[in-house]
Amino acid sequence: MSLTPQYLSGNDIRALFLDFYTQRGHELLPSASLVPEDPTVLLTIAGMLPFKPIFLGQRTPDFKRATTSQKCIRTNDIENVGRTKRHHTFFEMLGNFSFGDYFKEQAIAWGWELSTQVFRLPPERLVVSVFEEDDEAFGIWRDKIGVNEKRIKRMGADENFWVSGPTGPCGPCSEIHYDFHPELGEDNIDLEDDSRFIEFYNLVFMQYNRDASENLTPLQNKNIDTGMGLERMAQILQNKPNNYETDLIFPIIETAAKVAKIDYHHSDEDTKVSLKVIGDHIRSVVHMIADEIRASNVGRGYVLRRLIRRVVRHGRLIGICEEFINQVAERAISLSESVYPNLRQREASIKAELQREEANFLKTLDRGEKLLAEIIQEVKQKGLTSMSGKSAFTLYDTYGFPLELTQEVAEENNLTVDVDGFNAEMQKQVERAKAAHETIDLTVQGSLDKLVEHIHTTEFIGYTAAATTAKVEVLLVGGISEETAEAGREVQIVLDRTPFYAESGGQIGDKGYISGDGVLVRVEEVKKESDFFVHFGHIESGTLRIGDNVKAQINTAYRRRSQANHTATHLLQAALKKVVDEGISQAGSLVSFDRLRFDFNCPRALTSEEVQQIEELVNTWISEAHSAKIEVLPLAEAKARGAVAMFGEKYGNEVRVIEFPGVSMELCGGTHVNNTGEIGVFKIISEAGVSSGIRRIEAVSGAAILDYLNVRDKVVNDLSDRLKVKPEEIPDRIRTLQTELRNSEKEIQTLKSQLAIVKSDSLLKTAKTVAEHRIIVAQMEDVDAESLKAAAERLLQTIGNGAVVLASIPEAGKVSIVAAFSSEVNKKGVEAGKFVGAIARICSGGGGGKPNLAQAGGRDASKLPQALETAKTELEESLK
Template sequence: MSSNPQKLSGNEIRNLFLDFFAGRGHQILPSASLVPEDPTVLLTIAGMVPFKPIFLGQRTPEFKRATTSQKCIRTNDIENVGRTKRHHTFFEMLGNFSFGDYFKEQAIAWGWEISTQIFGFSPNNLVVSVFEEDDEAFNIWRDQIGVPAARIKRMGADDNFWAMGATGPCGPCSEIYYDFHPERGDDNIDLEDDSRFIEFYNLVFMQYNRDASGNLTPLQNKNIDTGMGLERMAQILQQVPNNYETDLIFPIIQTAAQIAGIDYHSSDETTKVSLKVIGDHVRAVVHMIADEIRASNVGRGYVLRRLIRRVVRHGRLIGISGEFITQVAETAIALSESAYPNVRQREAAIKAELQREESNFLKTLDRGEKLLEEIIQEVKQQGKTFISGESAFTLYDTYGFPLELTQEIAEENNLTVDEAGFNVEMQKQVERAKAAHETIDLTVQSSLDKLAEHIHATEFLGYTQPAATAKVEAILVDGVSQEAAEAGTQVQIVLDQTPFYAESGGQIGDRGYISGDGIVIRVEDMKKESDFFIHLGHIERGTLRVGDTVTAQIDRACRRRAQANHTATHLLQAALKKIVDEGISQAGSLVSFDRLRFDFNCPRALTAEEVQQIEEQVNTWIAEAHAANVEVLPLAEAKAKGAVAMFGEKYGDEVRVIDFPGVSMELCGGTHVSNTAEIGVFKIISEAGVASGVRRIEAVSGPAILDYLNVRDKVVKDLSDRFKVKPEELPDRITSLQTELRTAEKQLETLKSQLAIAKSDSLLDTLETVGDHKLIVAQLEDVDPESLKTAAERLLQKIGNGAVVLGSVPEAGKVSIVAAFSAEVNKKGLQAGKFVGAIAKICGGGGGGRPNLAQAGGRDASKLPEALAKAQSDLRSALS
């Protein structure tokens, strides 16, 4: 092959890499989801994340060699996206992995071969780095590969020693850089110079284990973990100035530019940054939603929402005012579908989620504009000439309002923005983000992890047995392993086998007792940690010791309730799909002993008729007595049969399928009734929205129905007794009382206004003439804010040209102040809104309004006389 680099497309680069390693004994594996199996990692942030259990020795690899193109999301440097050549939130990492098979010599040889022979890089354009203490890697590069020593750079641990966490597997790494300017020679090579060098391939030699003291010991199995950045390779091979102008991203940028009516290449740098952000982020959100992440205010859902909002903001900055993301997303889907077919399969869900989030955020931006107007008004009232950095950052962070837009609007009002203060607030957020940045934590620290070497995984018997004889494997008190524990102690107990179901899949854990010779422990909750079932309880009698033989007995009544409610959630989901929308999917659930909760994705509220139909359908299925068919199947076979997966659950190669033929089929590890008739009856209590695009149904079923009805019956009886009517007459009686109450309230308001006016008439005796204007400043006792306003307007009508300022303490600890100014007073430069806001600050409050009429409040009633005195003094000075 030619030594000159080929001009390859992104898809060609990906395929060449995978084919190269497949031809060398590597199994090509599909990209894992952006939602990792590891609960300690928020998002898949590196190619090695799916293989973490193998590197830890927790899972035996199916293949000794593997190669992948892994989609990744990182947001720790989100502010640099679009501003540098190579920062991204979404990127693809090409990788080859060895699990205890080949090591440094082979990894380096293949790294050089694919770079020079497959991608056609000239050796003159390549520089490598090694860990400063790794003589072995240095010698391989120099003596076997033939790289000149001057082009092998030794670097410190910060750059060339890779670790998964503070402790655990780690090792030196070697990186391959592309040199855009080899003509500058080998003297003073600075790999930090990104105008000359770009690192495109990282070879990690995972050969050590680091303990808590920092000591390194050789691993029994030495592993290889590599990463080649697809976007960086595309930049080099397509000979473009940055990653964004490659065929992986640039078509997305062009689509956004066309919508905005601009040309990327002729745009200024600020506009280019916004277009790059849109290109990067749209790619990210398309893949996140395709992997069933939905926007929310927590976790990965918040990451998705934040990225969508950044797209909207940058769209505004380049002149796009309406909705546009779904149009840009279509380009991203088209670019990705050949490598990732799920993006096209999930096209409808992707576009629906994007449209909903964009529409809602555009409304939020409108609220931000209104808040900015209020901030500008307050700044002018205070006589300042700038908007504080804190206020500008609040607009940016809370309302998604771009700093540039704040500056533009401020300039129109002859104001500036404290950009330095804004940057201080931004830096604080960056530090918070870095502190919370997701890491790949492989530290083995908990007591259970330490005990794992000596005890076996808990065998769960609870599907078929309500009680079992078991051996005490471990006892923990406050998380610390103990050999024994006495009566009165709260404990965590691990048994070798148990009938107790541990909290999982939304279903809470079983309750019950563990007993033995003179021992009684009340089990109050159940948790599952790795493969261990943890019995959380209280020792009521005796002393429990590791090794004791005990009887574990669940509370059967509680289990029956949980089974009924759990099966009811399956029937509920099936009814929602049948009656509302087949595309509805679970977004969370809770199955407890007294009720059930089911969250589902739906862009609108259900109608009362739909709720009734759903309830009737579930009860019909219950009455039809559908028998459960429970079996364990290979995951692929279960999905082929149409089994529905539970939200947020990760599945192994084999799965448990709960099938009520013709009604519902789901993958589920929970406990269920053997026949729907055992549920008895089902009742929906409420249906409401809990987040954007997410609805929640709460319901009860089975024995819990009786508790629910007893509570409601007691309330109805109590109301009937109080109102002296029959239960069926309650609605009419309550409606009648509401009508009477509204009438009385209107009469009371009228009386209050009349009383305030009567009180205010006496204030005409205090009238003061200042120049050509009349002035009344006074306090009225026990007058509510609305009546105080009426009184001020009435007095101003009577005096004509002048100003009226009234204050009152309508209730303890609250102050109300009203200012009413005539047009002539306004011409003197006085505005009621600004004036009353400044006066109210004396009472610890604030307010505002129109130039002629404004109202304010305060918290310190003792300061009202001082505030009114200040008002009178200021008005005399201004009007004289």
């Protein structure tokens, strides 16, 4: 008797899967964070990723079997999201894992039992695939399970050999597919036909590790890694045409459709795609922010920003022009909070981040879309089919318009984008940025790679010594290995030991000298590459040779400055947590000889009072002379003691802990003062935003304070001379000048408005009477928006009952439109705000306002005559 699949909710499917394997001796584990421990990937992309160290034999598990429902994010196929039935950026992978315990036969037997007996999938609707060389798996399916040979397909490595990435654990796999149309028979089955088949369960027989040269090495233990797509199983059991219409996603889509005032089922295909994109991406972004990922322009922060911007963009495509993401996000949170309670716990942070990003990008869209429309129009007029990379880069660099969105809009207009040209422009910018600050390059790295087997790693003694004798291990000139180098050459030197701190953790490298028998090298900067410290310097005199015994001496004055600034950043972070919010964390830093910079996560600007409190608190700690306590501890112990780690930073098993008891405790490899009193004094120079949700404080401390005060003093004296006042009178004098300037600007605007009113008087003779109303629709020359408004109000006042629509082109290509309607016209159902907005759209613009007075703008001045003619016709029709 054939089984009949029963309807199950997404939550039911998840619970049944986990219960099935828990009852079979599997440890039930919670989903890991979307921020993986594995430094080789940005985001958690598979259910097995948290177990990768176990599969590789790097960690001994506390259990032999485990089962999870792992939240995952992949963006490699983002262009297919919403367009296919089952591509997603966010999905849940149900998995069962064996760490050297059971293997192929047991995994296959349980997979079949779960599918056919728990989820009641008819066996005649299931087809399995195996790796073409895996005779063992083929035999198990045929002989042990009893699957007809015709429904077992051998497939190549692309389909049935699973890899976690370019390197890492891997092995042959066997997949279970559901057949939506078994009536088509068992001959010539094509599993790539996604209109007939859906792969819902992948059993990976993890038995190899693949290295960078693609060599396969057997793992210490044979392991099982399986993955069942929750969304795919929901599609099957809920009998839906695609994953998006299941109860896991469709309520989110319905919420977005309600905001847009549309019906999903009665929408065209493009609208459905946009709604699906919104439904998918919203799930991704709420989970990413809940796992403490914040939007930025790099790494996983860029993935988050890109997804949010795609949501906004697709909202715009279906007619949503205002902020809406949080309405949809609330539905996503409510759907998943019973399984992932951190969504509701971090609701405020999620919604604050989404609101900021959405508001900022709406402004970006307004600016970028205008320029993009102009570029597309120009490309089409020239008869081209591709937009230049330079134009795409201008949109990105000047307006923050992502390349991916430029490509999407271009595609909608049947155009492509020269991505190679875009990348070339991006590279030029990178090179310009590096021009003033040379960094270790691939040539240097390549030379080190060739020499690595013949030289010692650098021993760093700079925490306790300012000078040491050392041996020259590597001598590079222009990145090329040389035996000798003479005076006048720029060189890169690797010593067997060094007191020079190498640039790391935001702290720049030391300066100083390397000297020997008749040779002197001025060291300008030091960088660390792998375990080698590379000293970049200039040979002042003599000749340097490989194998020379030399003296390495840091500039202690510079070191005192940098370590004072570095300790000050620790005190600053502690003060921020105490004064503003305990949840503040570091997002980046720079510790230089003359200043310090500290970036931190904060959704708002600090008040002047908070800045003052922070500065005073840091200076209090300095004056209290707290002594440093420095220890090397196991990472777990350091965290247990409360040491602050930088979010997203990868640490080894042992870490260096810098503690100023009662004030600060952080994981840090930098150099620091022995006592906070050595800092002397601390002064905040500025506090500002650097990107959405990220603030920056710049400050100076110690001896650098004098340099800062000298510069300020020079500026004050210059202003005092120019304004002919004493330094303490400068603020009052500037306020007086600002008031005079504002008054002058008001007088100028008044004169402009009066001139426009005079010009408008000539339009009274063009007034046309419709029923009892008078209508004036006209274009005025050389009139700005404010003056146009004054003219329209004056004309309406003169004609009384009626409507006035005036337009002008205040600057090249730009359109300004004003509508002023009397109350009698409003009673006819004609409102200025709605009317002028519709007219402005003809000129590729928009706007609105009150029923009696409204303004709008446009960016296509060539359409203004058409817009005014339409305004005249519609007013006449409405008022007859």
